[in-house]
Structure formats: structure tokens, C-alpha cells
Amino acid sequence: MSLAVLLAAKAVVLVLLLLNLVPLLVWVERKASALIQDRVGPNRAGILGLRFAGMFHNLADVGKMLTKEDIVPAGVDRLPFVLAPALGLTVALAAAAVIPVADVWSSGGRSVPLQVADLDVGILWVFAVSSLGVYSIVLAGWASRSRFPLLGALRSAAQLVSYEVPLALAAISVALCFGTLRPNEIVEAQGDLVFGALPQWGILLQPVAFVIFVTGALAETNRLPFDLPEGESEIVGYHVEYSSMKFGMFMMAEYIHVAVASALAATLFLGGWQVPWLPTEALRTHAGPVLAGLGAIGALGGAAALAGALRLPRGVTAPRSRDALAIGGLGLAGVVAGLAAAATGLGADLGPGARATVAAAAQALAFGAKTLLLCFGFVWVRWTLPRFRYDQLMRLGWRQLTPLALANLVLTAGALAALGELSR
Amino acid sequence: MRGDNPPPVFETYFGLLVLLTLSAGLAAALLAVSAVLGPRRHESATLDPYECGVPSAGDLRRRTSVRYYVTAVLFILFDLEVAFLWAWAVVFHESPLENLAAMGVFIGVLGVGYAYAWAKGAFEWD
Structure with missing residues (x-):
């Protein structure tokens, strides 16, 4: 029974993954075409003042x-x-x-x-x-x-x-x-x-x-x-x-x-x-450092988002202040989570399942x-x-x-x- | 791995069944939701076929010449070839020279046919 549930769960996850890739790809297409054609691209649609660089156009x-x-x-x-x-x-x-x-x-x-x-x-x-x-x-x-x-x-x-x-x-x-x-x-x-x-x-x-x-x-x-x-x-x-x-x-x-x-x-x-040069066995043996590396990547991504948010106009009345706040907050969370993962990877002793x-x-x-x-x-x-x-x-x-x-x-x-x- | 016991059928195919059901269900749900939510306000022209605004003339369900039927025939030939090649690629390493010779004859015959089709102008489109 649990096997059936597991197999069904994998199918559900795959469908969700692919369905979420569609808006992501549409967004990448619009923003990349804008970049290539030297224009801004979609940036109007928003929810509660949040726009996320045109991400919400897909929902619209x-x-x-x-x-x-x-x-x-x-x-x-x-x-x-x-x-x-x-x-x-x-x-x-x-x-x-x-x-x-x-x-x-x-x-x-x-x-x-x-x-x-x-x-x-x-x-x-x-x-x-x-x-x-x-x-x-x-x-x-x-x-x-x-x-x-x-x-x-x-x-x-x-x-x-x-x-x-x-x-x-x-x-x-x-x-x-x-x-x-x-x-x-x-x-x-x-x-x-x-x-x-x-x-x-x-x-x-x-x-x-x-x-x-x-x-x-x-x-x-x-x-x-x-x-x-x-x-x-x-x-x-x-x-x-x-x-x-x-x-x-x-x-x-x-x-x-x-x-x-x-x-x-x-x-x-x-x-x-x-992962180039790192077969599965090596990844499992060195799971700690690998987790630390993943954490570092997450923290870098978060830091990049934070830096991007800081470049947006600030102040309560600035047009994209909520965007700045949300993206900055997410970036900060990413940095914290990444650093936490890195610390876990370096410090804790991981079991075989982990x-x-x-x-x-x-x-x-x-x-x-x-x-x-x-x-x-x-x-x-x-x-x-x-x-x-x-x-x-x-x-x-x-x-x-x-x-x-x-x-x-x-x-x-x-x-x-x-x-x-x-x-x- | 090859030549072991046959894989467990349930474990291998149940996921596919779920995935197919889920995808078809999702497609049906999208169709249904859009049919329910959409307004219905036709004008008389709304339901006409799109022909760049020119009034449609003549019956739309008549025989259409598929000019590229030679392409279709060639596709069937090549795709059959491909179907054999899939299996061949998997067993190739068991005796490479023999398999190379066998498929060489097969591809050689196909190549002659391909050259003939080319010479006859099957790959010309005007």
C-alpha cells in the first residue's frame, strides 16, 4: 500500500513540477526577449503592490x-x-x-x-x-x-x-x-x-x-x-x-x-x-561538506536577491517599496537558511538516510x-x-x-x- | 543489470498509470473550468471560421491534396529503421563486429533507397 502511495506521490510531484515550470519559462521568455530587444518587459501586474519583476503576469x-x-x-x-x-x-x-x-x-x-x-x-x-x-x-x-x-x-x-x-x-x-x-x-x-x-x-x-x-x-x-x-x-x-x-x-x-x-x-x-567529478558514493561519504556547499549556494543566492532589493528605490512611498521589502526579506531568509544548512553540514554527524x-x-x-x-x-x-x-x-x-x-x-x-x- | 529477473510490473508501471490519469484529469478539469467560467455572448460572426475577414466560400470539408505524401512514406521507412536501431543499440556490445555487419547491410539497403529517392526529386519542395 505504501508503495502505491509513494508511486502516486511521485507522479503528483512531477505534474506539479512541470506545471510550475510553465509560468517560469513564460516569465523567462518575456524577460529574456525584453533584455535581448532592449526593453523592460512585463512589470505591471501585481498583488497587494507586489510585482516580482512581472512574475505575476502569468497568474493574470x-x-x-x-x-x-x-x-x-x-x-x-x-x-x-x-x-x-x-x-x-x-x-x-x-x-x-x-x-x-x-x-x-x-x-x-x-x-x-x-x-x-x-x-x-x-x-x-x-x-x-x-x-x-x-x-x-x-x-x-x-x-x-x-x-x-x-x-x-x-x-x-x-x-x-x-x-x-x-x-x-x-x-x-x-x-x-x-x-x-x-x-x-x-x-x-x-x-x-x-x-x-x-x-x-x-x-x-x-x-x-x-x-x-x-x-x-x-x-x-x-x-x-x-x-x-x-x-x-x-x-x-x-x-x-x-x-x-x-x-x-x-x-x-x-x-x-x-x-x-x-x-x-x-x-x-x-x-x-x-555532479561533475563527484559520483553518488562520494557525495554520500562527504555529505557534510556537500550540504555545506549547498548551503553556501543558497546563501549566495539570497545575498544576490538582497543586493538586488537594496538597489530598488526605498521609502514607504517609493513605487516598488513593497517589492524591495519582499525580495529583500526572501533574500535574507535565504542567507539565514543557507548559513544554517552550511553549519549543520560542517557540524552535525549525518545518518545514512540524511x-x-x-x-x-x-x-x-x-x-x-x-x-x-x-x-x-x-x-x-x-x-x-x-x-x-x-x-x-x-x-x-x-x-x-x-x-x-x-x-x-x-x-x-x-x-x-x-x-x-x-x-x- | 540486463538479463536479470523481469522487473516488478506494479512498481514499474503503476506510476505511469497514475501520471497518465492525473494528466488527463488535469486536462479535462481545465477544459471544464474554462467552459464554466467563460461568458457566452456571441454575435453571429463569432462562430464563423477565421478567414482573415473575407466571407467564407465553398464547402470547408472537401478533399485536400497532401502534397508531401512522399515525405510521409519516407518517414515510415526511416522510422521503421529507427525502431530496429533502438533494439540494435542495446545489444550492440554483445558482439560488435557481427552487429555492425548486420546493421551495415540494413542501412546500406536503406541508403540505396534514400539515394534513389533523392535522385527522383523526392526532397524537392516548391
């Missing part, structure tokens, strides 16, 4: 989308029309099930894998489920019974289908190097050192595959420079007939896809939950940092590169990426076979 958006008229145009196929956004969101959330945020937590004979499902075909699950997203797009375009969405859906079906092949081939190259599709084993293998110095991350073994994978992931998530399915600014996309939260669900699905693609890329190519937890926390932090870095990469690319023309897009996919990925795979297999013979 959700409220607005939920209370807008839910238009179902005349003549649409009702069931598929309603089903399409629901399917897109479901599939996007489910794809993340197999991605581990840290090594298996184990203490006193109990071991808990830190992902929803530890499948031996884990990587395949992500591909299988996330590529079902194309059904939601095609259903949406077809059910809308309108010309523009239909054309948009056809465009995007061709695009998603074309980039799926190089994406999968790039992932297979990595799986080939490590000889497994279980995400935990792939990440574990990336902790080994090559030349006795560098961690054997996928990006080091398969740099070409990494480039192909990231390009394919941009296309699969409909992000610029490959956002032809959507084409919000000039060509009309598949979801033009959708309003209110149905439209919002397509957007949520897109951002969750970005998060999942980043997490998968981090797992395959950036060592997943591996050691495993500290190690898992450090690994989850490393994994989160890698994933968010890749997410930021997605945002950065979107506001830097112009969009491809349709024929350029298909040409890049079929004439360049596919043969390149295939050649990379064959070369990898050849090199691995040669290495295997040499070491025999």
Missing part, C-alpha cells in the same frame, strides 16, 4: 484565459475539437515520467528511484509518447473545419515527422555508446572519466549528435526558427480557431515539451543528475541547473534567429540532418566495434 494570464469565452465555432467536429488540446497536454506531461532527477535514493535496504517509472526502455518512452503530440496538432487542424488551421496542421505534420528521424538517430548514437536505454544507467555511465580527467558526458562522446538533437528538439517543440506550425506573427497556425483555456493548453503543452526536451537532452548529453537525501538534493540541483540552462538556450535561440522558409526547413531536415545523423551513427558503431576488437 491564467485568470484571463479561464474567464474568456470558450468559443466552439459553428460546424467544427466537436469531439476531436475538444479532445485535441487535452491530448496535447496529457501527452506532454506523461513524456517526462522516466527522466530521473537524481540517483536512486537508498538507505537501510530501502531504495527509491527518483523518477515516476524506471523503465528499461525509458528513452523510447519519451520518444513514443511525446511524438503523439502530432496527433493533437493534426486533430486540431482537421476538427476546426477551417482552411488556415488545416493547412497549418498539414505543415506541422510534415515538419514533426521529418525531424523525428534525425532526433531519434541522435539519441540512438548515445544509447549505442552506453549500450542501454534505461535513463538511470545512461546517466550513471556518464559519471566515468575519460583520459582520467573529463567526465564522459554524452556531449563529449557525441558532439555531432548533440547538435543534431538540439536542432531536432527545436523543430519538434515548434520553437523558432522552426515555428511554422504556429507562425503566430504572419502565417496562421493550427490553433487559430481555439480560444480561452483551450488555446492556453496548446501553449502549456508547448512549454512542457520544451522542458521535457531540455531534460532529455540533459540526461543524454550533459550527464543528467551527475546522507542519501543530501546527495540526491545535490544531484537534483545539478540536473535542474542543466535543464534550465538548456531551456534558456531555447528562449535565446527564439529571440535571436529568424524563421526558416518551409522548403528550407524540409531541406535541412531531409537532406542534411538525416544523412548526417545516419553517418554519425554508422561511424560511432564502427569506432565502437574497432575499440571492442582492440581491447579484446
Whole structure:
């Protein structure tokens, strides 16, 4: 029974994590685009005078989308029309099930894998489920019974289908190097050192595959420079007939896809939950200093927030005084909590359970940092590169990426076979 | 790890079941909430399909030429190939040379087909 509760709890936590990543990514997108285009970005919406640098705009958006008229145009196929956004969101959330945020937590004979499902075909699950997203797009375009969405859906079906092949081939190259599709084993293998110095991350073994994978992931998530399915600014996309939260669900699905693609890329190519040079055993043995280090990172973050708050205009009547107070207070709390954690780490003697937890926390932090870095990469690319023309897009996919990925795979297999013979 | 006892089914798949149920439930809840909270004030034009303001002409449910059907066929070929490659990647290290030769023949045949499709102009878009 407790096992069922634990498994259900992991699923709930994963869904909550992904749902909270959506507003965070939207906020990062808006602020980063503002930064890149030399403007301020959203900063108006607030609660009780608190604005948190535009963070509350996401809440306002959700409220607005939920209370807008839910238009179902005349003549649409009702069931598929309603089903399409629901399917897109479901599939996007489910794809993340197999991605581990840290090594298996184990203490006193109990071991808990830190992902929803530890499948031996884990990587395949992500591909299988996330590529079902194309059904939601095609259903949406077809059910809308309108010309523009239909054309948009056809465009995007061709695009998603074309980039799926190089994406999968790039992932297979990595799986080939490590000889497994279980995400935990792939990440574990990336902790080994090559030349006795560098961690054997996928990006080091398969740099070409990494480039192909990231390009394919941009296309699969409909992000610029490959956002032809959507084409919000000039060509009309598949979801033009959708309003209110149905439209919002397509957007949520897109951002969750970005998060999942980043997490998968981090797992395959950036060592997943591996903290560079510190395998799980080392993290557990030296749990005290590790906790102290985590505390120090927290304290530094808090200090940065505090310093930022001190630069805001002060005084009771200053426009953002409450922001300054709240951010400063949070920063101060962060500093105190960080220092307390550091002191605990240096002073107290930790039990095996606590050691495993500290190690898992450090690994989850490393994994989160890698994933968010890749997410930021997605945002950065979107506001830097112009969009491809349709024929350029298909040409890049079929004439360049596919043969390149295939050649990379064959070369990898050849090199691995040669290495295997040499070491025999 | 490989070749051990089969993994416990419940432990492996129950989480997936919960996650799928939860995601689908969330999607349904969002749809329901938005349908309940949204106002209903149509004008006659609200329910028309979007066509940049031009009055819609002709039946909207007619046959559409999917120009890229060759792409779809090629995708199926390549994706089947990929399906074999997933399994191949896992067992590759058991006997690398044999596996390399076997998949080399397979990819070679596919490569000939790919070159033929290229020469026939399957990758031209106008």
C-alpha cells in the first residue's frame, strides 16, 4: 500500500513540477526577449503592490484565459475539437515520467528511484509518447473545419515527422555508446572519466549528435526558427480557431515539451543528475561538506536577491517599496537558511538516510541547473534567429540532418566495434 | 543489470498509470473550468471560421491534396529503421563486429533507397 502511495506521490510531484515550470519559462521568455530587444518587459501586474519583476503576469494570464469565452465555432467536429488540446497536454506531461532527477535514493535496504517509472526502455518512452503530440496538432487542424488551421496542421505534420528521424538517430548514437536505454544507467555511465580527467558526458562522446538533437528538439517543440506550425506573427497556425483555456493548453503543452526536451537532452548529453567529478558514493561519504556547499549556494543566492532589493528605490512611498521589502526579506531568509544548512553540514554527524537525501538534493540541483540552462538556450535561440522558409526547413531536415545523423551513427558503431576488437 | 529477473510490473508501471490519469484529469478539469467560467455572448460572426475577414466560400470539408505524401512514406521507412536501431543499440556490445555487419547491410539497403529517392526529386519542395 505504501508503495502505491509513494508511486502516486511521485507522479503528483512531477505534474506539479512541470506545471510550475510553465509560468517560469513564460516569465523567462518575456524577460529574456525584453533584455535581448532592449526593453523592460512585463512589470505591471501585481498583488497587494507586489510585482516580482512581472512574475505575476502569468497568474493574470491564467485568470484571463479561464474567464474568456470558450468559443466552439459553428460546424467544427466537436469531439476531436475538444479532445485535441487535452491530448496535447496529457501527452506532454506523461513524456517526462522516466527522466530521473537524481540517483536512486537508498538507505537501510530501502531504495527509491527518483523518477515516476524506471523503465528499461525509458528513452523510447519519451520518444513514443511525446511524438503523439502530432496527433493533437493534426486533430486540431482537421476538427476546426477551417482552411488556415488545416493547412497549418498539414505543415506541422510534415515538419514533426521529418525531424523525428534525425532526433531519434541522435539519441540512438548515445544509447549505442552506453549500450542501454534505461535513463538511470545512461546517466550513471556518464559519471566515468575519460583520459582520467573529463567526465564522459554524452556531449563529449557525441558532439555531432548533440547538435543534431538540439536542432531536432527545436523543430519538434515548434520553437523558432522552426515555428511554422504556429507562425503566430504572419502565417496562421493550427490553433487559430481555439480560444480561452483551450488555446492556453496548446501553449502549456508547448512549454512542457520544451522542458521535457531540455531534460532529455540533459540526461543524454550533459550527464543528467551527475555532479561533475563527484559520483553518488562520494557525495554520500562527504555529505557534510556537500550540504555545506549547498548551503553556501543558497546563501549566495539570497545575498544576490538582497543586493538586488537594496538597489530598488526605498521609502514607504517609493513605487516598488513593497517589492524591495519582499525580495529583500526572501533574500535574507535565504542567507539565514543557507548559513544554517552550511553549519549543520560542517557540524552535525549525518545518518545514512540524511546522507542519501543530501546527495540526491545535490544531484537534483545539478540536473535542474542543466535543464534550465538548456531551456534558456531555447528562449535565446527564439529571440535571436529568424524563421526558416518551409522548403528550407524540409531541406535541412531531409537532406542534411538525416544523412548526417545516419553517418554519425554508422561511424560511432564502427569506432565502437574497432575499440571492442582492440581491447579484446 | 540486463538479463536479470523481469522487473516488478506494479512498481514499474503503476506510476505511469497514475501520471497518465492525473494528466488527463488535469486536462479535462481545465477544459471544464474554462467552459464554466467563460461568458457566452456571441454575435453571429463569432462562430464563423477565421478567414482573415473575407466571407467564407465553398464547402470547408472537401478533399485536400497532401502534397508531401512522399515525405510521409519516407518517414515510415526511416522510422521503421529507427525502431530496429533502438533494439540494435542495446545489444550492440554483445558482439560488435557481427552487429555492425548486420546493421551495415540494413542501412546500406536503406541508403540505396534514400539515394534513389533523392535522385527522383523526392526532397524537392516548391
